[in-house]
Amino acid sequence: MSNKLATELSEYHRCLQYLLLQLSGWPDNCDGTFSQYCDTSREYTNITAILAKAAPSTLAFMQTYWKDYQGNDESFWEHEFGKHATCISTLDPECYTNYQPTQEVPDFFTRAVSLFQTLPSYDWLAAAGIVPSKTATYTLAAIQAALTAHHGHNVIINCNSNGELDELWYQYNVRGSVQTGTFTPVDPVGSASTCPKTGIKYLPKSGTGTATTTSKTASATSTSTKSTGAASTTPPGVLSGKGYLYVDTSSTTSDGFLISSGAWYRAGGTPATYTANPNSDGTTFSLSSSKGKCAILSDSSLSCGTSVSTASSFAYDGTHLTFQGSAQFYASAVPTGQTQGTIFTSAQAVSLAIAWNSQ
Template identity: 40%
Template sequence: MKLSVTLLVLINSVHSLNIPEYAEFEKGLLNDKLTLELKKAKLKKCPVDIPFTCTDEKYDGDTCCFENPGGVLLQTQFWDYYPPIGPDDMFTLHGLWSDKCDGSFEQFCDSSMEIDNVRDILKEHKEYELLEKMENVWKNYNGDDESLWKHEFNKHGTCMSTIKEKCYEGEYKKNQNVVDFFKKSVELFERLPTYKWLSDNGIIPSNEQTYSKQQIEDTLSAHFGQPVYIKCNRYQALQEVWYFYHLRGSVINGEYMPIPAMVNSQCPDEGIKFIPKRGFKPPTPPPGPNPPGKPKDGIKGYLKLENEPGCVISNGNWYTSGSCATFTLQKAEFGGYNIKSSKGYCKVSDTDGTFTCGPNVKPMQFSYNKDKDKQWISFGGESKWNADKVPGRFQQVGIRPGIDGEVVFHLYLS
């Protein structure tokens, strides 16, 4: 345990005066210092025999010691070159995500934990070195890095059971869990130097050279210890790498065990580009009439239920006795879509899980995904939806993501 400079100077000054009572005085100062150190907030101590998440071994103890329901941790990195983001020789940190064992996930779980100003929080905790690291490696494509940090904690950090305020003992300082979340995210990122691993094996950014999916995956898996997930963009260029873990104990100080990626890459087998961060110019479109594009205000259509009558109306309920409502899918800032009807934006309720639309729902908080081919709408990794029953005449029935109800279906945009 290190004594503060002030304390050391005070002790040395008293000692130089040769005061007989010095020994008792010094002892008192040391005891006071020890008391202050012990009172600092620390995570609860957990049993050593806690199982890893997502195994057959069950654990019904303290959720501060066992991540639940999110038993899969993902460390995600991006390679953004248009516009260029971050150092030229580094993937940037995107986030630390908590998924359920089946690959689905929760989001924005606890509004009481949400934060608004990350820089202020880090400065209040004197985490200047951490802030400097984040400003270098945790980058947002639009230049507003803090917006990304805030989004990552509010969407994912609030769903982590082991970093709640109740999981700390001692004199808890507000937002210590927030600081610890960002610390751990950066720490994991630093253990996974994706760019170095690739370049050491001859896979370097180039405007001419291309690589196979197996080259990239084998290189990263050899270092990580398990198959990883890579994602390519529309130019068949490498853009994302995801690392998957199971966890023993807390997100903050637990043991991370690498596991195989839980999703399959859609990158081509051959011809993958690794585009340098400087000097990229998008290909010139072929001559001729411009292809039809997506309207600037979003993609419009009806929300229908596959193999079921009726459709979704503007408040988010399933209805079979009237006209369908028009919904708009708007690109969300950090991926996926927001859904909006004439009533307002749409969310999945954090109380009963139902899909609902109204004026009090914030945009860009609840993001959905759309399958490009089948037009299915998914939420939190769940591609299926359910309801308790088929609506009777002039009845409205709520719908929910998942398969827990009596009626299960895919929701799609028509």
């Protein structure tokens, strides 16, 4: 069975990020075709209530990132489950031991969300210099190269009739069940990308004043929850494994995040995944991102990349990262728009802290 994960970039589906905000996973027949609405008895009409009880953290993520462009999230989620999830064989009730009604609902949505979180498309494009713009245009080859470099296989890149970037489709083969199986990236089958070879527009987020206000409110709520969750579930000590790094300032919790270069970014998108590796001293750990090892350089700036030969040692106080005993970091200014702010350990105009949120 092949499984698609589609990330729609429609102007009207954007909420907190320039990329995203509609994701869905569905099985196809390994030729681009797929079945739909396979079990009308399981076209549930209470997805929100089911997730609130069985998978509240998944629901919280969806309420921020998996939005309906007309404002009816429940109806949209019902559509995605009824159309696609009912056609995934390992979600059939008979495939469960001691099946409980609606048990497959949190399994489907939680796996779709977890897969999406491994695909920071915005960061991947930004790292290649492909960022939202009202004036710049990009080539299909450049976008494909930026995504393939990280995903390992080609991605279907779709545009609307105006040549505006609209969807990214990532495809996988699944070994085992959707719930616990291994998703292996593969080249796409079926329809080719619909974007033109040149002149592709990648527009910034826009909308009515009401929509923008709602988006900002949702962003503050979501990222605050992430930071608080990390503090409450990860005790002081040595961090290990993968996570995200959020910036806390004196006025705002989770005021942006760190991208893969170690820079502070506040204009939306997906935070980079960092890996914490415990050091042999048993009290500190090193950090790395997709760019490479992370270190505090001779000018006191934080940098992650292939040019870093020796990673710096950090610690964790239960809420924030520390360096040489201090949880205080700095920036010369609060970044705005597409600006990336450099993080320092030496005193600068803006004081900040860096919170860890485990994946």
